[in-house]
Structure formats: structure tokens, C-alpha cells
Amino acid sequence: MIVRDIRKEVIGTQKEVFAKNNQWVSRRMLLKDDGMGFSFHETIIKAHTKTHIHYQNHLEAVYCVGGEGKIEDLKTGITHDIYDGVMYALNNHDEHYLYGGNVDMRLICVFNPPIKGTENHDENGVYPLED
Template sequence: MIVRDIRKEIIGTSKEVFAKDNQWVSRRMLLKEDGMGFSFHETIIKAHSKTHIHYKNHLEAVYCVSGDGKIEDLKTGIINEIYDGIMYALNENDEHYLYGGNVDMRLICVFNPPLTGKENHDENGVYPLID
């Protein structure tokens, strides 16, 4: 059994990863090394931010537990509101913009394949596939 305390074991360690432009912070609670077949994260999207994301190498499911924002599908142009209780899944490696709303947005995220913990978005919004 794996039990982790985000305040004691994640925040302030190498498992807390900040966006290059400080628009989000990802707290990586389960990683590839844990052998679960997926990774599990808490991500804080900063209010009034905009992030280009295109996970070409990963599928992601996201559940909002607080705050608000929007997600814009760049293929269709559809914009969906995000708020407490909304889940979205990037089941087709969907390229998108993620917008922070009026307050910070707290998201719970699952990645497949799992992240190693060292990933950060490149210039195209992609996490590299690290073995």
C-alpha cells in the first residue's frame, strides 16, 4: 500500500514541478516508479493564466475539485467551462488551451503512460516520453 502526505512528502520536493512561465504547479503523487501503470497528480492552474498543451505521448483524465477555468479544443474550437465537479479526458491526445479563471483552479489528474516526474511542457506543449 502506498500512502503519501502532499504537505510532508510532495510540496517543496522534486515532486512539485512548476511551469516555466509559472502558470501552473504539478504535485506528482504517484509516478512510474510506483508501478501502478498510471501517474496521479494534483495540479494548480493559476488564475488568469493560459497554457498551450498537446500531450502527444500521454492520455490524461482531469477532475476539477475547486476553482474555475476553461478548456479550448484547438481542433474543433469548442470551449468548455471547468469548475468544481467537471471532468474532462484527453482521449485523443487533444491539443488545447487551458485557461485559469478568476481564482486558482485545483485539478486532480491521471496520466497514462505514467509520468516519471521530470516532465515539463516543451515549446509545443508536449511532455516527452521518458523511459
């Protein structure tokens, strides 16, 4: 059994990863080395930010548990409001913009395959695929 306290074991450690431009912080609770077959994160999207994301190597499901924002599908141009209770899944490696609203947005995220833990978006919005 794995039990982790985000305040004692994640925040302030190497498992708390900040975006290069400080538009988000990802608190990585479960990682590849945990052997679960997925990774599990709490991500805070800062208010009034825009992040380009294109997970070419991962599938992601995201559930909003606080705050507000928007997601824009770059293939279709369709924008969806994100707020407490809304889930979205990037089941087709969907390239998108994620916008922070007027307040920080708190998201719970699951990645498959799991990430190692130190990843940050490259210039194309991609996390590298780890061996």
C-alpha cells in the same frame, strides 16, 4: 500499499514541479517508479493564465475539485467551462488551451503512461515519452 501526505512528502520537494512561466504547479503523488501503470497528480492552474498543451505521448483524465477555468479544443474551437465537479479526458491526444479563471483552479489528474516526475511542457505543449 502506498500512502503519501502531499504536505509532508510532495510540496517543497522535487515532486512539486512548476511551469516554466509559472502558470501552474504540478504536485506529483504517484509516478512511473511507483509501478501502478499510471501517474496521479494535483495540479493548480493559476488564475488569469493560458497554457498550451498537446500530450502527444500520454492520455490524461482531469477532475476539477476547486476553482474555475476553461478548456479550448484547438481542433474544433469549442470551449468548455471547468469548475468543481467537471471532468475532462484527453482521449485523442487533444491539443488545447487551458485557461485559469478568476481564481486558481485545483485539478486532480491521471496520466497513462505514467510520467517519471520531472517533465515540463516543451515548446509544443508536449511531455516527452520516457523509456
